[in-house]
């Protein structure tokens with residue numbers, strides 16, 4: 001066994017996907033099967049052993065030797081195959097080998113696309129990093145940024161969502177990422193897609209180029225542009241299941257049924273009623289659908305506990321739903337949007353039901369991957385509309401997803417529409433939720449880019465409305481508006497009067513929202529003012545002070561750029577002075593703390609006695625957590 005803590009060096013030319021790995025000292029880690037055969041510190045090994053992680057999974061075997069050798073890695077492996085440890089272990093080891101200490105500032109960043117996934121990664125980090133003398137924080141938004149700002153500069157590892165991280169980079173005085181050693185993107189393809197592009201570009205601008213970058217996902221990007229954006233250095237492409245017969249876990253049984261849109265609620269209801277002892281995740285397209293279906297089913301009491309999870313829930317409720325469903329033993333149903341589709345490791349999920357068709361094959365794989373994790377089995381059901389069938393099945397077949405058709409058993413049919421109609425007739429709030437859900441669904445289909453699968457014109461909106469318990473379909477003007485550019489308003493979907501519902505506040509569908517842009521040159525009012533020659537004046541020009549010679553006065557557009565430039569330079573200079581003063585104060589504070597700690601240690605005869613574990617009270621969103629060395633000198 002190689003000595004713990006020995007850093008591998010050198011690299012096998014053209015090493016393919018973790019196949020071979022030779023090191024300067026002649027030790028090869030290519031055939032390692034257990035964590036304790038890898039060159040990792042005793043601290044990490046002990047924590048792994050305590051968490052009962054002994055044998056390596058395929059992605060861990062392939063990626064860890066490269067990542068521990070300090071290389072950039074792009075890792076792709078099936079859902080539930082253990083990618084989290086494949087980046088957490090190298091991250092901890094890198095900081096450990098650099099003797100990173102609590103006063104060294106930010107050493108590693110882990111970015112996750114959703115808050116729940118960030119929490120999960122943070123918890124895993126707490127388990128495997130419990131013996132290291134490092135501090136870690138979770139920055140996921142949803143609550144005031146102030147309390148995080150007080151602590152964030154003292155943390156060594158941050159697990160965060162992109163938006164909140166950028167907010168700290170912009171707003172937290174003294175936030176410094178210049179010493180960053182490791183950057184990790186979990187669910188990298190999602191973080192690199194259009195929805196997060198601007199945020200990620202801005203984050204990367206603040207990071208040093210000389211760092212190790214680790215990208216992991218079940219469906220991985222290889223886009224050269226993406227890799228250039230992240231300044232990856234000769235990355236290792238590791239795709240352990242690329243040659244596998246299917247991109248989904250072997251123990252995942254996948255089936256689909258074709259049903260009409262207006263039968264969907266009945267099928268879902270019948271499914272839940274006939275699987276009361278199963279732990280099931282049901283995916284719907286939009287937050288509003290999840291809200292309505294949850295509120296309606298809750299009142300109809302199917303007999304299994306229900307939870308919902310979507311992007312417009314308050315943070316604490318989101319977390320509570322996530323934990324409740326994770327802890328559930330036996331029958332439970334989670335109704336969710338795609339924020340639950342990636343990375344979440346709910347234990348022992350029996351069924352994943354994709355009640356609305358996923359936007360593409362990658363989304364299908366991630367959703368289905370919430371079951372059959374690690375070595376467990378699981379089942380996935382996809383509901384397809386007749387209009388989606390051909391396109392979606394062709395895409396799944398092209399990706400080698402093994403899925404077979406099953407037929408609905410008419411004897412098990414349990415129509416729920418009459419009960420919904422009765423509910424909605426008595427409850428105006430629920431009726432409004434139903435209307436919003438219907439509009440949000442049609443809108444989401446309309447916005448889907450893949451026209452081979454999604455055809456809003458083929459949807460029987462009126463019948464669907466009836467099946468939800470509504471007397472009729474609301475009027476949908478957005479379909480009329482855009483009919484010319486591909487969204488036909490034919491079929492059963494009628495476009496008239498009312499405005500569309502506001503776009504979904506959903507992490508996943510956000511990229512489809514039309515962007516609001518401020519156009520500085522554009523007049524905001526409808527009143528146009530003309531000059532004496534009859535030419536329209538730019539906005540506010542009528543308020544300009546004009547000199548006798550007709551030239552604009554100082555303060556007018558010609559001089560404005562200059563004045564703004566001077567003001568901006570002055571502000572920048574003041575900012576720089578403030579930042580320098582802040583850094584000096586911080587350095588002084590740290591030096592004082594160190595001196596005091598040294599003096600105390602000398603008084604106590606050299607014994608180190610740190611609290612083993614410190615964290616904020618549970619109900620706080622900011623989880624800051626310090627790991628401390630119990631005794632120095634454990635590492636051989």
Ligand SMILES: Nc1ncnc2c1ncn2[C@@H]1O[C@H](COP(=O)(O)OP(=O)(O)OP(=O)(O)O)[C@@H](O)[C@H]1O
Pocket residue numbers: 052053054055056057060077078079080081082083084085217218342343344345369373374
């Ligand atoms: N070496 C191991 N031994 C035992 N269990 C492991 C090992 N590695 C990971 N696991 C467990 O397997 C489960 C799935 O791991 P993880 O969440 O890292 O998968 P993933 O590949 O990131 O999945 P996804 O693609 O869905 O994000 C977790 O419960 C994790 O604790």
